[in-house]
Amino acid sequence: MKILTKNFGNEQAKEIATYEKLGGYQALRKAVRLKPAQIIDEVKAGSLRGRGGAGFPAGVKWGFLPKDAETIYLVVNADEGEPGTFKDRWLMYWDPHRLIEGCCIAAYACRSHNVYIYIRGELFKEAAILEKAVDEAYRRGMLGNSMVGSGWAMDMAVHRGAGAYICGEETSLLNSIEGLRGYPRLKPPFPAIKGVFGKPTIVNNVETLMSVPAIIELGGDAYAKLGVEGEGGQRCIAISGHVKNPGVYEIPCGKSLKAIIDDDAGGMRSPDKPIKGVIPGGSSMPVLLAHEIDVPYSVDGLGKSEKIGEVEISPGKKFIWAGGTLRSSPGSGAIVVMEEGTDMVAVCARLMRFYAHESCGQCTPCREGSGWLAKICTRLAEGQGRPGDLQRLERAAAQIGGNTICALGDAVTWPMLGFLTKFRDEFEARLAESTYVDEGTP
Numbered sequence: 001m002k003i004l005t006k007n008f009g010n011e012q013a014k015e016i017a018t019y020e021k022l023g024g025y026q027a028l029r030k031a032v033r034l035k036p037a038q039i040i041d042e043v044k045a046g047s048l049r050g051r052g053g054a055g056f057p058a059g060v061k062w063g064f065l066p067k068d069a070e071t072i073y074l075v076v077n078a079d080e081g082e083p084g085t086f087k088d089r090w091l092m093y094w095d096p097h098r099l100i101e102g103c104c105i106a107a108y109a110c111r112s113h114n115v116y117i118y119i120r121g122e123l124f125k126e127a128a129i130l131e132k133a134v135d136e137a138y139r140r141g142m143l144g145n146s147m148v149g150s151g152w153a154m155d156m157a158v159h160r161g162a163g164a165y166i167c168g169e170e171t172s173l174l175n176s177i178e179g180l181r182g183y184p185r186l187k188p189p190f191p192a193i194k195g196v197f198g199k200p201t202i203v204n205n206v207e208t209l210m211s212v213p214a215i216i217e218l219g220g221d222a223y224a225k226l227g228v229e230g231e232g233g234q235r236c237i238a239i240s241g242h243v244k245n246p247g248v249y250e251i252p253c254g255k256s257l258k259a260i261i262d263d264d265a266g267g268m269r270s271p272d273k274p275i276k277g278v279i280p281g282g283s284s285m286p287v288l289l290a291h292e293i294d295v296p297y298s299v300d301g302l303g304k305s306e307k308i309g310e311v312e313i314s315p316g317k318k319f320i321w322a323g324g325t326l327r328s329s330p331g332s333g334a335i336v337v338m339e340e341g342t343d344m345v346a347v348c349a350r351l352m353r354f355y356a357h358e359s360c361g362q363c364t365p366c367r368e369g370s371g372w373l374a375k376i377c378t379r380l381a382e383g384q385g386r387p388g389d390l391q392r393l394e395r396a397a398a399q400i401g402g403n404t405i406c407a408l409g410d411a412v413t414w415p416m417l418g419f420l421t422k423f424r425d426e427f428e429a430r431l432a433e434s435t436y437v438d439e440g441t442p
């Protein structure tokens with residue numbers, strides 16, 4: 001069944017008249033006849049988990065809003081900067097009105113009259129499409145003083161970012177909307193209590209909100225059954241790398257990762273080069289080995305992937321993450337498939353340079369640590385590794401994760417430890433081949 005990708009390939013569906021002819025805005029008309037709390041109950045029953053990265057249940061998040069709040073904001077996270085991730089871009093390009101409809105239902109459920117869509121600066125085409133769709137929705141009475149004639153006022157604005165990965169982190173995104181520098185804020189307070197302009201705010205990913213109309217149409221229980229226990233419905237994944245058919249596909253939550261690669265993406269591009277590694281959920285997520293991919297593509301399924309060993313930071317002191325294990329996750333829904341022959345040290349170095357460049361610099365472990373990881377990985381990849389570099393990488397990575405204001409610190413730690421642990425032989429071989437000569441400190 002196609003829900004999110006139903007209108008892919010249909011240029012006309014971007015226009016409100018066609019979108020309505022295809023059944024669009026019916027879920028919104030149904031939703032405004034329900035009480036906000038009933039919508040939240042349906043979304044909870046649908047087991048909709050956030051598609052932005054952390055997989056937090058959407059209905060539960062909406063339930064955190066203070067009951068007595070007068071002004072509440074809904075903010076759509078359309079920043080999509082995670083390497084490998086491009087599903088929100090396609091969703092907004094093909095179906096802007098589904099996003100507007102999902103936002104209207106979610107905002108009404110959250111007792112909000114104000115929606116901001118914060119879109120990544122580089123997505124010029126998609127921002128223009130959204131702006132046009134929002135104008136159309138105002139003219140057609142979907143937005144404005146009385147949303148679909150319900151008497152509920154609803155305003156929506158598209159806000160363009162300026163191309164900083166860190167502005168995808170929800171609190172720096174809120175600062176950016178306020179015109180401040182995109183620095184993440186310390187949590188708590190969480191945005192649901194104190195968000196944009198100091199008011200309670202729900203931040204949700206594009207795809208999370210685009211899933212809401214289907215929950216209202218089908219009912220929460222029926223929607224939940226499309227997926228697996230604890231993770232209902234369907235989701236979009238962006239698949240790239242050495243597969244035959246890279247692209248965006250809609251899958252039932254919990255489909256096997258191996259089946260996604262073999263069936264949806266058509267398998268590997270060269271039959272003589274099997275899978276070497278798979279990044280399952282955007283570049284922040286630990287890489288998987290070929291034998292680990294026959295697992296359900298879900299938070300629980302990938303959470304059971306092979307444990308990565310503990311890292312000793314200093315004698316007797318170990319890096320403990322989530323109970324001492326480091327496992328993977330579907331994260332932002334981006335699958336990057338790498339074939340035999342891929343230089344994993346070079347891939348890891350490239351990712352580390354990305355994170356070092358995007359660190360906002362507020363926290364010392366992230367600012368300094370990501371720079372060191374990038375520098376050491378790059379010299380290893382270039383055949384200039386130095387004795388002790390692998391231990392340096394481990395210790396530096398382990399001291400970033402969990403010690404920073406925002407999760408970018410973890411986002412640099414997890415892939416580093418993932419690559420280093422799972423492809424240790426390759427890192428060791430690269431070090432052994434190093435031509436670095438220590439000429440002493442002058």
Ligand SMILES: Cc1cc2nc3c(=O)[nH]c(=O)nc-3n(C[C@H](O)[C@H](O)[C@H](O)COP(=O)(O)O)c2cc1C
Pocket residue numbers: 049050051052053054055056058077078079080081082165166167168169170171203204205206208209406407408411
């Ligand atoms: C460094 C960083 C970048 C992020 N980038 C995005 C992003 O581009 N899009 C997104 O939806 N979430 C992103 N997130 C996650 C958001 O902080 C937030 O959890 C998400 O928007 C919540 O939406 P959801 O509950 O619907 O998943 C990022 C988080 C971090 C730490």
Ligand code: SF4
Pocket residue numbers: 166183184358359360361362363364366367404405406407408409
């Ligand atoms: S963890 Fe990194 S990106 Fe996040 S606030 Fe600290 S320095 Fe900035």
